[in-house]
Amino acid sequence: xxxxxxxxxxxxxxxFVEASGLDALTMRKLASSLGVHHGTLYWxxxxxxALIDALAExxxxxxxxxxxxxxxxxxxxxxxxxxxxxxxxxxxGARIVAGTFVRQPNTLAFGEAAIDAARDAGVPxxxxxxxxxxxxxxxxxxxxxxxxxxxxxxxGDWPTDTNAVDAGRFPLISAALDTLRRVPRExxxxxGVRRIVRSLTFTE
Amino acid sequence: xxxxxxxxxxxxxxxFVEASGLDALTMRKLASSLGVHHGTLYWxxxxxxALIDALAExxxxxxxxxxxxxxxxxxxxxxxxxxxxxxxxxxxGARIVAGTFVRQPNTLAFGEAAIDAARDAGVPxxxxxxxxxxxxxxxxxxxxxxxxxxxxxxxGDWPTDTNAVDAGRFPLISAALDTLRRVPRExxxxxGVRRIVRSLTFTE
DNA sequence: ACCTGAACACCGTTCAAGT
DNA sequence: ACCTGAACACCGTTCAAGT
Numbered sequence: 001x002x003x004x005x006x007x008x009x010x011x012x013x014x015x016f017v018e019a020s021g022l023d024a025l026t027m028r029k030l031a032s033s034l035g036v037h038h039g040t041l042y043w044x045x046x047x048x049x050a051l052i053d054a055l056a057e058x059x060x061x062x063x064x065x066x067x068x069x070x071x072x073x074x075x076x077x078x079x080x081x082x083x084x085x086x087x088x089x090x091x092x093g094a095r096i097v098a099g100t101f102v103r104q105p106n107t108l109a110f111g112e113a114a115i116d117a118a119r120d121a122g123v124p125x126x127x128x129x130x131x132x133x134x135x136x137x138x139x140x141x142x143x144x145x146x147x148x149x150x151x152x153x154x155x156g157d158w159p160t161d162t163n164a165v166d167a168g169r170f171p172l173i174s175a176a177l178d179t180l181r182r183v184p185r186e187x188x189x190x191x192g193v194r195r196i197v198r199s200l201t202f203t204e
Numbered sequence: 205x206x207x208x209x210x211x212x213x214x215x216x217x218x219x220f221v222e223a224s225g226l227d228a229l230t231m232r233k234l235a236s237s238l239g240v241h242h243g244t245l246y247w248x249x250x251x252x253x254a255l256i257d258a259l260a261e262x263x264x265x266x267x268x269x270x271x272x273x274x275x276x277x278x279x280x281x282x283x284x285x286x287x288x289x290x291x292x293x294x295x296x297g298a299r300i301v302a303g304t305f306v307r308q309p310n311t312l313a314f315g316e317a318a319i320d321a322a323r324d325a326g327v328p329x330x331x332x333x334x335x336x337x338x339x340x341x342x343x344x345x346x347x348x349x350x351x352x353x354x355x356x357x358x359x360g361d362w363p364t365d366t367n368a369v370d371a372g373r374f375p376l377i378s379a380a381l382d383t384l385r386r387v388p389r390e391x392x393x394x395x396g397v398r399r400i401v402r403s404l405t406f407t408e
Numbered sequence: 409a410c411c412t413g414a415a416c417a418c419c420g421t422t423c424a425a426g427t
Numbered sequence: 428a429c430c431t432g433a434a435c436a437c438c439g440t441t442c443a444a445g446t
Contacts, residue, residue, distance in 0.1 A: 003410070027439060037412050039441080044410090048439065101352055108374045115376040129380030130396050137345030138338055148305055170312045172319040176333030192334050199403030207429070231420060241431050243422080248429090252420065 004036060006044045010054050014090060017055070021151070022092035027051075053104065056097045059086055060106035064113040073201050075117040076131075080139050080193045083110065087143045094143035111136070121201040131200040138196055146185055208240060210248045214258050218294060221259070225355070226296035231255075257308065260301045263290055264310035268317040277405050279321040280335075284343050284397045287314065291347045298347035315340070325405040335404045342400055350389055 012034045016025055027048055031038035045051045063079075063086045070078050087093040100107070114132035123131045167174040180188070216238045220229055231252055235242035249255045267283075267290045274282050291297040304311070318336035327335045371378040384392070 026437090028437085038439085039413080040411050042440070103369055105373075108369060108377055111377050112374045115380060119376075126383065127399070128376070129383065130392075130399070133345070134338075134342055134396070134400060137341045140345070141337070141341035165307055165312060169309075170316045172323075172332070173312055173315050176319060179330065179333065188334075192338070195331070195334070195404070196338060199406055200399070202403055202406065230418090232418085242420085243432080244430055246421070 004034065004040065004044060006054075009034070009041060009044045009051070010058055013051060013055060014058075017096075018091050022052075022095055025052075052096060053100045053102050055090075056100040056102070057104045057106050059090060059093055059097060060110055063106065064109040066113065071120060072117075073121040073197050076114065076121055076135060076197050076201070077193055079110070079114050079117055080135050080197070081190075083136070083139045084143050084189060087139070088147070092147060094140055094147050098140045098144060118201065121197070123201055134200060135193070135196060138192065142189060142192065208238065208244065208248060210258075213238070213245060213248045213255070214262055217255060217259055218262075221300075222295050226256075226299055229256075256300060257304045257306050260304040260306070261308045261310050263294060263297055263301060264314055267310065268313040270317065275324060276321075277325040277401050280318065280325055280339060280401050280405070281397055283314070283318050283321055284339050284401070285394075287340070287343045288347050288393060291343070292351070296351060298344055298351050302344045302348060322405065325401070327405055338404060339397070339400060342396065346393060346396065 009030075013025065013030055016030050016033055020029075027041055028038040031041050034041075041051075045054065060083075063082045066075065066078055066082065087097060090096070097107075111132060114135060115128045118128040118131040118135075119125060165174050165177060213234075217229065217234055220234050220237055224233075231245055232242040235245050238245075245255075249258065264287075267286045270279065270282055270286065291301060294300070301311075315336060318339060319332045322332040322335040322339075323329060369378050369381060
């Protein structure tokens, strides 16, 4: 067995998360899946928090690297789509990224690119960060919900009655959930992002 | 010592979170703070997840109960402000609410009120849920960040260098962080919510 | 430089038995 | 109905000692 290094630990962590989910990820179980004593992991990674932060950074690699061909509002829309794709590319990706409160390069690069795109789309400089923030939280919120519903459906843990909101007391939510089930996620997301970006960049 | 009931467990959990934070909350430590064996808690509450869900529900009590005097976009803005106030009223309130993936009455009532307000503000019925969703995630994201910065500042764990984003590589983020430090949180939030709501409810 | 063994100080949850 | 004792099956992290 090849000697372990930090990259191998991260790769192993992804395999583990893909197979068993973020909640099951444990330093001890990860170590054993890598064929190594669990104490060993601490040679390569500071602690569990740092490992998950590293997963988030890994997931966001390249997301901000967008060509100069897209301009204005389209660039912000594009960034939002790239972020969602990256989050969806791994199980629990959205939760992994949302949980990290860090200032790591790829995370910062995304923020920087989003603010830049907002400015390019005509948002006044002092509001650009707010616009970028709004888009980012929409993507994270949307995708967290999306991924957790995937899991619930996969696990069969959501038979209908958990989902069945009392339509008498909450008619609007019931209707919204119905729409959510009918319309493809992709279309919902596109529509939502477009509407948010357009409205944020609307100059009066 | 009075006999324990579910309400006392929840009250004790709030006291504990207020004193030590959500991350320190443990069934065992909570039990001992209540002067009771930790097995006892499971008589009053199903498990730890259910306890935290109950905290979230508790926090959201009454947030949706808004008088009929506010109409249209103002009602949605009001709801957003009420949500933020509720989240801020308890330590780690935003994280507690964001972590719950549940369909409990107060949570649903807030969603219902927000969708209703969006419709009242002129958002077409089929987009109202999206608008409500966007506002809700803005408030949660904003307040999570706000509260975690409180803690970092309180703990003195953020001396300047962790916060000091490389201004050369990320000039826009650096500038945004600077603004964030200068402008009062309240004003930022109000401004942000107003802008989002106004743009979402803007009819072309 | 990298890994093991062993320990420390914890967890959440269950459940017979008590009152 | 409510609580204790005791157990089960885990955790993350550290660190001397090995190679």
